[in-house]
Amino acid sequence: MKGSLFLCLVLVFISCLKKDVVSQKYLNFDKNYVVTSSQDHVLRLNGGTEAQLTLDQAGGGAFQSLLKYGSGYFEMQIKLPSNHSPGVVTTFYVRSHFLTCDNVHDEIDFEFLGTDGPSYILQTNVFADDVGGREERLHLWFDPTLAFHDYGILWNSHQIVFFVDQVPIRVFKNLTSIGGRYPSQGMLVQGSIWNGEGWASNGRKVDWSQAPFQANYKSFGILGCQIGNQCDSQTLPWNNQDKWELNPKQQSDYENVKRKYVYDTYCLSPRGKNYRECHP
Secondary structure: OHHHHHHHHHHHHHHHHHHHHHHHHOOOHHHHEEEEEOHHHEEEEHHHOEEEEEEEOOEEOEEEEOOOEEEEEEEEEEEOOOOOOOOEEEEEEEEOOOOOOOOOEEEEEEEEEOOOOOOOEEEEEEEEEEOOOOOEEEEOOOOOOOOOEEEEEEEOOOEEEEEEOOEEEEEEEOOHHHOOOOOOOOEEEEEEEEEOOOOOOOOOOOOHHHOOEEEEEEOOOOEEEEEOEOOOOOOOHHHOHHHOOOOHHHHHHHHHHHHHOEEEEHHHOHHHHHOHHHOO
16 A cells, blocks of 8 residues: 555656646746847747747847856757748857857857758857857758757756757767866856858858748746756756766767768867867
């Protein structure tokens, strides 16, 4: 009888946990976020559970979280602008503060580079109290303009993992013990759409005849540790020991992505010699 009661309680707990995760995905935008650029370029849809960011010749929309976080699993569902969008950059990232003159800060970012072909380019980057320069690029294996897809950032004191639809596409390990750098500052969760024609499209200008360019975001719950708390605590699910390394299935998926879709990484470029993690 006691065993049955215990099992029942466990099942109830798991059910409640799943419901909480689901409810987090459908939170209203204004619960956790605030518009930071061009209020008229950020449209709330479906009762505030979705936000549409617009880029036109007047500018682009942007938002950020109300709070800063010291660790977590940050996820957003995004549908990107149409394929006729060279020079248009859509982002989802965490960053320690607004850019300063020297550009030194912490940041972990997804940058989606607009295209006029079927293969969207995803660029990721990591800043660790420096100016970044750790870009990696891959071709997405699906059309991200047709439907929402999940993009996630796992950040704990052991590793950073970028996920696309729960598939790891990049791993950045904490190698500070051998002289590497690693993000450690409290960070805001942010999203934006902007004109990146200066670098994102090999010199091609944005075709404004295709404007407005629109990116849709949803899943506004934040699974993170607010700064000021013990953000390295293993009681937090993203800090559990099983999140210190990829599991075998994840490792296999990651190797497949590197083999098939990654085509540019800073460690294999001449500047790779400047980064300790490229020579562990």
